[in-house]
Structures are given as C-alpha cells and as structure tokens.
Amino acid sequence: MSEVIVVTSGKGGVGKTTTTANLGTGLAALDHKVALIDADIGLRNLDVLLGLENRIVYDLTDVTGGHCRLRQALIKDKRFEGLFLLPAAQTKDKTAVNPEQMKKLCADLVQEFEYVIIDCPAGIEQGFRNAIAGAEKAIVVTTPEVAAVRDADRVVGLLEAAELRNPTLVINRLRPKMVRHGDMMSIEDIIDILAIELLGVVPEDEMVVISTNRGDAVVQDERSRSGQAYRNIVRRMKGETVPMMNLDQNGFVGRLRRIIGFK
C-alpha cells in the first residue's frame, strides 16, 4: 500500500523542505522505498538539504514534458538504498507544470514506491495547486507564530476544499523555555486554534542548521532532540502510537520534575 503525501504550510520559511527531507530520510532508514518530489519549481532546495545538488541531470519538468523517462530523473540518495529525489527545475517557473501532469507523475511513482512525499512551495497559487493535485494526504507545517498559524489555517481550508481531508500538523521550531515563560504559544494553544490532528512537534535545535550545512538530515543524528522528534513522526506515519516527547526535560522545571519523580 502506497501513500502520496504533500508537505505544505502556506507561509515560507517554517520548515517544509526540512520536514520533507527528514521524513523521507527517516522512512528510508527504516527500509521503506521513498520518492521525494521537490515541487518548488524555480526555487529548488530539497536537493541541497539532502546533499544531492551535484548529481542532478534531469528534473521534474523534463519528466512531465516527456524529455526523459521518470527513472532517469530520479536521483538515488547517497546514504539510503530506498530513497530517491525528483528535483525541481531551477530555470523554469510554476506554470511549467500543471495539476494533471502532477497527478500522472504521482500515479507512476506509487507503482514503485511505498511513500511519495511532495515538498510544496510556499503560497497558495499555482505551485500549491500543482503540489497537492496528486496527493491523498497532507501534512501541514507551522511554527508557533501568529503569521505561520494564520497561514496554516488558510491552507487547511484550501486542502479541505480540494478534498484533502484530515490533514495532520507538525509544529516546528518550538522553544519549550519560551512556552514555559508564557512567551510562545504552546502545542495546546495551536491545536486549539487549528483544530486538526497533531502529528508531531519538533523543538528548535541548532543541530538542524549543522546537519543542513553538511547536506545531512538531522533525523539520522541519534543524539539530537530534533532528530528524535522526526524519528517519532516517522513512526507515527507508519501507524505506530508514539507518545509525544517530553520537551521540558532539558529545562529547569523538567529536571526538577525528574528529580521529584514526575515523568
């Protein structure tokens, strides 16, 4: 059984591409066959996050335009056997692809892959419509900020209008210390407002920047908090029940809780 999942957010810079790279890598690390599609035509980035930028020969528009076969355009990941990337075109714009072509592309990919994950561009224009066209599930990424949550709400509405019901939510870059001090919206606050199912929470973590610098996915880093968060999300995507990480454990209150015996 295959799944076609779009990772979207409305607002830019909240971590769609980072999420896509980590979920894809995480699933591949568990021996799944995964294809990642960079649907951000004109602003390709997923290749860089995966460290595959030097291997690109063909891109998404070459496939949809019939200039090459799908198999030729798929780039094999350098670490995991089952992970492949279909890069976006860098020199074209969003109109180079249409929703029908994306549907066909996704239908072709599910023949061979268990998970097809589409990295959606920011915005709600044609690039968004292309990215969601072939998807049957959606993951909405947001950060605990007014603008990001507002845009996430808008996107949830648009996804539902496009018959992509019950999207799940990833809250990215949460800073537990600020939440404790009442200076950042909490997980509960955001869920309360968006009223969609929570898939996972990724804490703000310097390791994300460090991994990205190297072209690695932080999900491979056994020791990092964000890596753990992504591994939890991956297991939830597979249908496992994984309790939410205790994000407080590094803070003072968290340590105190452990000392007095609260988990």
Add this chain to the structure above:
Amino acid sequence: MFDFLLKIFGRETGGSKNVAKERLRLVLVHDRAGVSPELLEILKTELIKVISHYMDIDEQALEVNLETSDNQVALVASIPVRGMKRLNGGLASSI
C-alpha cells in the same frame, strides 16, 4: 505546585503568547468567514439604510462584528434604537 515554582524560578514575563493568541483568534474569524473589514463597512452602511426605513437609530453607536464560538461564526450587530418610525401609508410606499 509547578506554577508556584515557575513563579519563583522562572522569569514569568508578561506572557506575550496571550496577546498572540488573541490577535490570531480575531484575524482568523475574518479569514475563515472570508470577510474583509472593508466588506464589513459596506455591510454596515447597507444595514443602516434598511433599518432607517423602520427605526430611528443611532448610527454613530452602531456596531457590527463577526464573532466566533465553537468553530461557528456569528454576525453580531448592536444597533441602539432612538425611536420607531411611523409607517403612514404602509410599508411598500415608504421603502
């Protein structure tokens, strides 16, 4: 208990997240209903026009807002009435 400890050891600043939540809530009411402040202004003008046929209202104090509760949005209007108009000659001719 934890709240108490938080107060002692934490910084416990003003809690700007409540401001964030409130602003978000307000902006989403309009987003979800697909209603812009301009549209609300036009609606208000039209309302005044229609109601003025029947009642003498205080246009300055009139308030029209979209409010939300339990994922439902309601149009709530507060319209102070100064007095009723006499409908001599029937409704049709006065409108």
